[in-house]
Amino acid sequence: MKPLLDIQNLHIAFDTSCGKLRVVNDISLVIEEGQIFGLVGESGCGKSVTSLAILQLIPKPGHITHGKILFRGDDLLAKSQREMQQVRGGKIAMIFQDPFTSLNPVFKVGRQLLDVIRQHHKIDKKEAKKRVLSTLDSVDLPDVERIFESYPHELSGGQQQRVMIAMALISEPSLIIADEPTTALDVTIQAQILRLLRQLCDERGISILLITHDLGVISEVCDKVTVLYAGAVVETASTDELLANPQHPYTQGLLAAIPQSAQKGQALQAIAGVVPANPGAITGCVFASRCPHVYDRCEHKPSLFTIGENHQSACFLQEEVTHG
Amino acid sequence: MSLSRLFLGKRGEEPPDNDFDPSLVQRSGWAHTLYVIRRDVLAMFSVLWIAAMLISAIAAPLLAPYPEQGAGRNNVDDRLLPPSTQYLLGTDELGRDVLSRLIYGARPAMSSSLVVVAVAVLIGTPLGAIAGYFGGWVDEIIMRFTDLFLAFPSLLLAMAIVALLGPSLMNAVIALVASWWPWYTRLVRSTTRSLREQYFVEAARSIGVSDAMIIWRHILPNTITPILVQSTIDIGTVILATTSLAFIGLGTQAPNADWGLMIEGARQFLRQAWWYSIFPGAAIFLTVLAFNLLGDTLRDIFDPRQYR
Amino acid sequence: MDKQALVTVRGLVKHFPLPGGWLSGKRRIVQALDNINLDIVQGEVLGLVGESGCGKTTLGRCILQLIRPTEGSVQFDGDELTQLRGDTLRRKRAHMQIVFQNPLVSLSPRRTIQQSLTEPLSTHHMPREEWMPRIDALMQRVGLGIQHLDRYPHELSGGQLQRVSIARALLLEPKLLVLDEPTSALDVSVQAQIINLLDELRREIGLTYLFISHDLSVVEHLSDRIGVMYLGKLVEIGNTEQIMKQPSHPYTKALLQSVPRVGSRRMHEAPLLEGNVPSPINPPSGCRFHTRCPIAEAICQQSEPILEATGAAQWAACHLTIKETL
Ligand SMILES: Nc1ncnc2c1ncn2[C@@H]1O[C@H](COP(=O)(O)OP(=O)(O)OP(=O)(O)O)[C@@H](O)[C@H]1O
Ligand SMILES: Nc1ncnc2c1ncn2[C@@H]1O[C@H](COP(=O)(O)OP(=O)(O)OP(=O)(O)O)[C@@H](O)[C@H]1O
Ligand SMILES: [Mg+2]
Ligand SMILES: [Mg+2]
Numbered sequence: 001m002k003p004l005l006d007i008q009n010l011h012i013a014f015d016t017s018c019g020k021l022r023v024v025n026d027i028s029l030v031i032e033e034g035q036i037f038g039l040v041g042e043s044g045c046g047k048s049v050t051s052l053a054i055l056q057l058i059p060k061p062g063h064i065t066h067g068k069i070l071f072r073g074d075d076l077l078a079k080s081q082r083e084m085q086q087v088r089g090g091k092i093a094m095i096f097q098d099p100f101t102s103l104n105p106v107f108k109v110g111r112q113l114l115d116v117i118r119q120h121h122k123i124d125k126k127e128a129k130k131r132v133l134s135t136l137d138s139v140d141l142p143d144v145e146r147i148f149e150s151y152p153h154e155l156s157g158g159q160q161q162r163v164m165i166a167m168a169l170i171s172e173p174s175l176i177i178a179d180e181p182t183t184a185l186d187v188t189i190q191a192q193i194l195r196l197l198r199q200l201c202d203e204r205g206i207s208i209l210l211i212t213h214d215l216g217v218i219s220e221v222c223d224k225v226t227v228l229y230a231g232a233v234v235e236t237a238s239t240d241e242l243l244a245n246p247q248h249p250y251t252q253g254l255l256a257a258i259p260q261s262a263q264k265g266q267a268l269q270a271i272a273g274v275v276p277a278n279p280g281a282i283t284g285c286v287f288a289s290r291c292p293h294v295y296d297r298c299e300h301k302p303s304l305f306t307i308g309e310n311h312q313s314a315c316f317l318q319e320e321v322t323h324g
Numbered sequence: 325m326s327l328s329r330l331f332l333g334k335r336g337e338e339p340p341d342n343d344f345d346p347s348l349v350q351r352s353g354w355a356h357t358l359y360v361i362r363r364d365v366l367a368m369f370s371v372l373w374i375a376a377m378l379i380s381a382i383a384a385p386l387l388a389p390y391p392e393q394g395a396g397r398n399n400v401d402d403r404l405l406p407p408s409t410q411y412l413l414g415t416d417e418l419g420r421d422v423l424s425r426l427i428y429g430a431r432p433a434m435s436s437s438l439v440v441v442a443v444a445v446l447i448g449t450p451l452g453a454i455a456g457y458f459g460g461w462v463d464e465i466i467m468r469f470t471d472l473f474l475a476f477p478s479l480l481l482a483m484a485i486v487a488l489l490g491p492s493l494m495n496a497v498i499a500l501v502a503s504w505w506p507w508y509t510r511l512v513r514s515t516t517r518s519l520r521e522q523y524f525v526e527a528a529r530s531i532g533v534s535d536a537m538i539i540w541r542h543i544l545p546n547t548i549t550p551i552l553v554q555s556t557i558d559i560g561t562v563i564l565a566t567t568s569l570a571f572i573g574l575g576t577q578a579p580n581a582d583w584g585l586m587i588e589g590a591r592q593f594l595r596q597a598w599w600y601s602i603f604p605g606a607a608i609f610l611t612v613l614a615f616n617l618l619g620d621t622l623r624d625i626f627d628p629r630q631y632r
Numbered sequence: 633m634d635k636q637a638l639v640t641v642r643g644l645v646k647h648f649p650l651p652g653g654w655l656s657g658k659r660r661i662v663q664a665l666d667n668i669n670l671d672i673v674q675g676e677v678l679g680l681v682g683e684s685g686c687g688k689t690t691l692g693r694c695i696l697q698l699i700r701p702t703e704g705s706v707q708f709d710g711d712e713l714t715q716l717r718g719d720t721l722r723r724k725r726a727h728m729q730i731v732f733q734n735p736l737v738s739l740s741p742r743r744t745i746q747q748s749l750t751e752p753l754s755t756h757h758m759p760r761e762e763w764m765p766r767i768d769a770l771m772q773r774v775g776l777g778i779q780h781l782d783r784y785p786h787e788l789s790g791g792q793l794q795r796v797s798i799a800r801a802l803l804l805e806p807k808l809l810v811l812d813e814p815t816s817a818l819d820v821s822v823q824a825q826i827i828n829l830l831d832e833l834r835r836e837i838g839l840t841y842l843f844i845s846h847d848l849s850v851v852e853h854l855s856d857r858i859g860v861m862y863l864g865k866l867v868e869i870g871n872t873e874q875i876m877k878q879p880s881h882p883y884t885k886a887l888l889q890s891v892p893r894v895g896s897r898r899m900h901e902a903p904l905l906e907g908n909v910p911s912p913i914n915p916p917s918g919c920r921f922h923t924r925c926p927i928a929e930a931i932c933q934q935s936e937p938i939l940e941a942t943g944a945a946q947w948a949a950c951h952l953t954i955k956e957t958l
Contacts, residue, residue, distance in 0.1 A: 042819040156908040186683040187846065188905045191890035195901075213820070216849075216892030243895060257824035258894055259853035264872075267831065268853070270824035274789045290821075523738040530698055531752045531800075532725035541751070545742040 003070075004175060004207050005031040005054070010067035012049050012058065012231075013280070022280020023062075024050055024231045028304070031175070031224075034205040036197065038222030038239065040212055042275060046231040047211045051177045054209075055092060056084050071175075090120050093168035097180040099160035103152040109163050110148035113170060120171045135166045139196060158189035165196065169206075176200075179211045194221050215258060219243055224310070227251050230279035230286040233304060237311040247313040250287045285315070293317060360625050367621040370614040377611055380430040387427050394424035396579030404597045414599035416589060422599060426607055428581035432493055432570070433611065437562035440500045441555045447501070448508025449551065453539050455509065456516025467513070470506035478503035479565060486574040493566075493582075496575040500565055504558065511554055515547045549626040553619055560615030567608055583608050637707075638808055638840050639672035639695060644704035646690050650913070662912050664690040666864045668704070669939065672808070677834065677841040679855030679872070681848055681887070683909060686861040688844045692810045695842065696728055697721060709807060726756050729801035733813040735793035739785040745796055746781040752803050770799040774829060791822035798829065802837075810842045815850060827854060848891045852876055857945075860884045863920045864912055866939065870946030880942040880953040883921050919951065927952055 012024035024046040031037040039047050052058045054069055054076065069076045076087065088094070096102045104112055113132040117123070123131075129148075136144040139162040152160055161181060168176050178197065182190035198221050200206050210222060218225050218239060226236045227250065235248040246252045256269035273290040276282060285291070288298040297316040304312040305319045361367045380387055388394040389412070399419035407414045413422040455466040473481070478500075485499035519525060520543070528538050567584030569575035576582035583604040590601035646665040664687045672678050680688050694701040697713050706713045708728060716724060732738040739748050746767070753763050768778060774795040785793055794814060801809055811830065815823040831854060834841060845851050851858060852872055859869040860881065868881040879885045886905045889898070907924045910916055916923050922932035931951050939947040 042821065158908055186909060187892075188683065188886060188890045189908065190892070192906075194892070214892060215820070215894050216896075219894045220892045220897055254820055255894065257820050259824075259827070259849045260894075264853055267828045268824040270828055271821035272825075274791065274822070275819070523732045523734065524740045526693075526698060527730070527732065527738045527797075527800075528740070528751065530696060530725060530730045531755055531804075532722035533751060533755050534722065537755070541743070542740050545740075 002033060003030045004033045004072060005209070006068075006070040007050070007054070008068040008070070010050065010053060010069065011065040012046070012053055012062060013065050014062040016061060020280070021278060022065075022231065024053075025280055025286075027067075027228070027231070027233050029226050029233065029236065031207055031209060033174075033207060034201065035223040036201050036208045036210055036221055038210050038212065038218040038225040039228065040215060040218050040225060041228035042213060044275065045228045047213075047228060048179055050228075051094075051179055051209060051211055054177065055088050055094065056081065057088075086120075089116060089168075089173075090171050091173055092175045092177065093171065093173040095161070095164050095168050095176060095178045095181045098184050099157060099164045100152060102164055103160060105152055107151075108148070109150050109152060109155070113148075113163075113167055116167055116170050131170065132166075135170050136163070138169065139163075139166045140192075141166070156189075157185050158192060161185060161189075161193055162196070165193075165200075169200070173206065175207045175209065177209045177211075180213070181210070182217065183212070183214075190217075197221060215243075215254060227254070230276055230282075232279065232286050233314060234287065235311075235313045236304070237313075241308070241311050245311075247307055247311070247318050248287075248315050249291045249293050249317075251313075253290075253292075357622070357625050361621060364621060366617050370618040370621070373610055373614040374618065377430050377434055377614075380427045381434040384428050384431055388421075388424035390421040390424040393420040394428035394581055396420075396581065404593060404600070406597070407599055413603050414597065416586070416597075416600050417593060422586075422603055425581045425586060426583070426603060429583045429586060429604065429607065432576045432580070432582050433563050433566065433608075436493060436497050436500075436566045437559045440497055440504060440562045440566075441558050443497075443501045444504040444558075445508050445551060445555055447505040448510075449512045449544070449547065451505075452509040452512025453516050453543055453547065456513035457520055457535065457539055457543060459517075463513070466509065470509045473503065473506045474510075476503070479568065482565065482569060483572075483574060486569065491574045491577065493570075493576045493580075496566055496569045499569075500562055504562070507558075508551065508554070511550060512547050515550050516543050519543050519546055549622075553623045553626060556622055557616055557619030560612035560619075563608065563615070564612050635673045635675070637671040638674045638709060639842075640705075640707040641668055641670050641691075641695065642705045642707075644668040644691070644694060644706065645702045646687070646694055646699070647702045660913055663864050663915055664912060665694065665701070666915075668866050670859060670866060670869060672840060672842055673857075674807075675838055675840055676856045677843055677854050679851035679858040680842060680844045680861065681846060681851050681858060682861035683846065683887075685909070685912065687864045687912075688846075688861055689812055691861070692730065692812050692842060692844055696725075696730055696810060698730070723756070726752075726804040727806050728808040728810070729804065729806040730810040730812060731794070731797050731801050731814045734817045735790060735797045736785055736817075738797055739793060741785055744782050744784055745788070748785075748796070749781070749800055749803065752800060756804060766803060767799075770802060773833075774799045775825075789822075790818050791825060794818060794826055795829065798826075798833070802833070805837075806839070808840050808842065810844070812844045813846070814843075816845065816847065823850070830854065848888065849893070860887065863910065863915055865920055865949065867921065867950070868946070868948040869939070870943060870948075874943055874946045878943065878946075880946060880948040881921075881950050882925050882927055882953075884948075886926075919949075921950075 007027060007029050010024055010027045011022065014021040014023060027050055039050070041047055049058055049062060053064055056076070058064065064077060067077070071092065079087070110132060114128050117128045117131060133144050133148060136147055141147050141159060141162050147155065147159070147163070155163065182193050185193060194217065197208055197210070201208055212218060222239045224238050225242050227234050227248070229250050235242065235246070235251045242251065243255070246255055253269065253271040257271060259268060271290055276286065276289060279286050283301065284299040285302050288294050291298065302314045302316050302319070304314050306312050307318050361371060384394060385391045393399055399415070402411070402415050402419035403417055405411055405415045411421050411423070413426070415421055416425065451466050455463040481503045482496065482499035485502060486495050489495040489498065525538060525542055528542050566575055567582065570582040570584030571588045576585055578585060586604040587601055590597065590604070593600055644665055645667060648662040648664055650660045650662060668691060680691065682688055693699045695706055701714060711724065713724070749767050750763055753766065771778065771780070776792060776795055780788065780792065788796070814830070815826050818826060827850060833839060843851060843854055855872050857870060858872050858875045860867050860883065862883050868875065868879065868884045875884060876888070879888055890905065905924050910923055918934050919932040919937050922928040925932065929952065937949040937951045939949045942948045942953055
């Protein structure tokens with residue numbers, strides 16, 4: 001498969017009153033056509049800023065200090081804000097965590113969708129409305145005529161998120177970036193939305209970058225996963241491989257920390273310690289301060305070692321295993 | 325947007341280029357406040373100007389070139405002289421040094437505004453906290469009572485009270501307190517109502533802490549910053565009110581020095597002696613502006629991070 | 633039930649009146665809890681699950697009388713809590729404590745950790761010389777040191793703060809601890825630390841927990857019994873193993889299948905539940921679940937099912953499963 005989005009050595013920093021906060025340090029990942037790519041990690045590890053960087057939407061004191069983001073071979077970072085406007089909501093669309101705050105409360109849903117269509121395509125009003133209605137229908141919303149005439153607050157959270165997905169779909173994107181799209185929703189609604197995303201990928205070949213902190217969500221829908229820790233990639237693999245055969249001590253720790261029915265009554269395996277405050281200042285492995293296997297080589301920064309087909313991990317232990 | 329931002333395109337210097345230092349984040353709120361003020365030219369001006377006015381008020385006899393004239397002694401030989409090396413800002417119609425009068429005029433301005441705001445806060449805060457915390461009929465009674473005071477335009481109410489008690493600075497202060505405290509009741513009440521819903525208040529209740537202790541330990545400390553911001557801005561407004569009252573003869577009485585009184589005296593000599601009216605006017609303007617700017621800066625500092 | 637109940641809840645109802653609506657003459661109310669009956673047995677962990685807004689927090693707060701229930705009775709340790717007022721209720725609070733979801737906002741922002749920890753002791757008139765030994769011992773037990781005592785809440789991490797909250801709740805040696813989503817604001821790697829701590833504490837001290845969470849895997853791990861709520865109603869309650877293996881209520885079944893789990897891949901299948909959660913302002917008639925229930929029949933719209941036994945230690949409120957088991 002050919003790469004759709006190729007992020008190479010991305011670095012992002014925020015200029016704060018307390019100095020330069022380097023929140024993303026050397027992240028690389030490749031998303032292929034027609035797959036759901038999971039980006040998982042704990043709060044503050046840099047998932048959202050990485051996804052915002054793709055569309056050059058990092059909030060103000062933050063900026064990209066180094067790196068390349070290739071979309072079908074095109075460097076997005078070299079584009080002007082004007083050119084980016086065509087990309088945003090065009091070839092690449094975005095869905096956020098809280099659907100309510102992403103919709104404008106004073107306009108009807110239909111009007112907001114029409115605006116998006118007419119920004120990217122020169123078509124007449126009737127044609128546009130037909131497309132909006134069929135898009136609303138394609139995200140399994142019932143009674144699309146009524147939804148078209150509704151204000152956002154008249155819809156439930158799940159319906160709002162479907163409207164957001166419809167808005168993303170309208171310009172027929174190749175990539176949808178979904179930043180925790182189900183975190184604000186109920187579990188039964190979450191299941192519905194995740195299934196919809198899976199369908200969009202399978203039936204239309206749209207790639208999805210799905211950001212979440214829930215390994216369960218990853219397991220249910222993603223094809224490939226990258227695990228982030230403190231602004232760095234620690235492991236990348238296909239979902240099945242990662243869950244069955246986690247290699248990095250952090251991934252292993254995360255999986256062991258999730259309660260499983262089999263271990264009821266036993267203590268969970270917790271990862272001791274806390275996430276470092278400023279990962280950019282750490283010269284060695286970012287996980288070293290909490291790692292149970294830490295040893296002298298960890299004072300240096302490990303690069304991503306290829307362990308198997310589609311499986312990479314940033315840990316010296318793996319390098320030693322694979323290279324004897 | 326704050327006033328100071330409008331004046332100043334870029335706010336202070338660039339942030340430091342060094343690497344992030346987590347120890348800096350843990351600085352106390354006050355250290356952070358000072359840090360922001362130091363980087364903001366207008367806020368810095370405000371602090372310096374206010375400090376200068378306070379020092380003038382406290383040390384007037386030491387600072388004024390002609391202390392007796394500042395206190396009111398006539399010097400009719402030197403009537404309405406323009407600024408010169410002898411009288412830096414000129415003299416008034418009784419020959420008194422305008423600079424000395426201004427320095428002495430800082431006394432009623434600063435003292436009365438501080439007293440008015442302090443007393444208004446002392447009356448308004450407990451009432452607001454009680455109304456906001458308990459709600460229901462307690463709230464209803466207290467708030468209707470404050471509405472009664474708020475229904476009159478504040479300067480009009482003050483004029484009525486002074487007219488009743490007789491014109492003097494003391495009575496002007498009483499009158500202004502009467503029209504200012506309800507604003508603090510309102511402010512504290514609304515802050516308290518949002519605090520009451522916070523989990524730490526519920527946590528205190530779940531432990532069995534009594535209502536009085538909850539208000540004292542958990543509510544009041546968290547109302548301090550909004551009160552501080554509001555009272556800083558209010559001090560400027562009260563200075564405007566006391567000088568206005570003096571101007572119409574209901575505040576400070578001659579021969580005591582007062583900026584409002586000086587402008588009133590200068591009215592007849594606007595053409596002959598520009599210095600006589602300009603300088604007290606500038607003193608009022610700059611002082612009110614300084615308190616407003618400082619209040620705005622404090623609001624910018626505290627508001628977004630009240631509950632990080 | 634053979635063991636003694638620490639908490640007995642009978643016919644608990646909580647309505648929140650909504651502001652406004654007086655123009656039309658009809659006040660709208662949120663029916664947050666409707667006729668809840670349950671026992672919390674001495675020494676057990678009762679897990680409470682359900683989707684957002686179904687009334688879990690409201691139930692916890694009503695049991696502790698942090699908000700007064702509209703109707704019904706709550707007996708705690710032999711006392712009828714709904715009858716207690718003022719000082720008697722405040723003294724009773726030493727025996728029942730609560731830990732909230734977000735530890736940062738449940739500690740006073742302008743008080744040091746030590747000030748927050750001494751508050752329960754001073755409030756309940758513990759002799760002053762006992763304060764520090766108790767605080768020290770508990771801080772150590774929850775994995776913190778005395779160096780944390782003079783810090784302010786914003787200077788500690790979420791996990792550390794939740795430990796402080798737990799320590800504060802335990803200072804008065806309560807019998808009942810209500811845990812309202814104590815780990816949902818925390819990262820996965822820290823969540824496990826807190827769950828282990830809670831588990832150890834209850835084994836050591838013999839505490840009783842009401843453990844509220846929407847995370848089924850966590851509830852399953854900690855609880856002896858599980859109660860499932862839907863739209864202000866308790867729809868099923870029973871032993872953890874039984875509920876997880878053989879849920880009787882169709883909602884419980886759907887909930888179990890909707891939770892994303894590591895190692896499963898079910899998103900190609902049709903989800904069990906269509907549609908949205910109805911509003912608690914105008915809940916559906918009869919069984920509140922009938923609008924989304926895949927097996928609903930005519931009777932479900934008309935009459936309200938009550939909790940009935942569906943297994944040895946399992947009760948569900950559903951007309952159809954009961955018919956099935958009979
Ligand atoms: N405007 C900002 N100013 C300073 N630092 C910021 C800003 N926005 C984000 N950060 C920092 O960047 C880091 C990464 O943030 P990001 O939002 O990407 O995290 P995340 O992985 O999406 O976390 P979450 O799961 O909580 O959404 C965090 O440490 C955060 O503190
Ligand atoms: N103080 C209040 N005033 C009005 N309505 C309220 C109040 N507190 C709760 N409610 C309503 O009561 C219902 C139950 O709320 P509750 O907080 O108990 O839900 P929950 O199960 O704890 O949800 P979550 O999982 O989101 O915490 C909701 O519909 C909520 O909107
Ligand atoms: Mg994020
Ligand atoms: Mg809740």
